[in-house]
Amino acid sequence: MSNEKQTATVDFGSAIFALKQGKKVARFGWNGKGMFLALVNGSDVDYHVNSRIFGTGVDGNSEEQMPILDAIYMKTADNKLVPWLASQTDVLAEDWLILE
Secondary structure: OOOOOEOOOEOHHHHHHHHHOOOEEEEOOOOOOOOEEEEEOHHHHHHHHHHHHOOOOOOOOOOOOOOOOOEEEEEOOOOOEEEOOOOHHHHHOOOEEEEO
């Protein structure tokens, strides 16, 4: 785990609620050092995705611009970011940590 403060363990719903409040979360049982999840706001990546990848919304207000939805990303043990999807085990786990 990173050097961040952590609270008592919680269930998945509480972890999602914390993500929506801008906090980072992790599973107690994750083996990788420093791994955590964070919510990336679509508006924060809007320009790059619309303008550079799809060629829409060059000025940020184009009618062709596609809405970019929020997504959960994982910071991996080897310092990479990857989109993350929950497994059944993650959803049912009650060992989530809210990192402060």
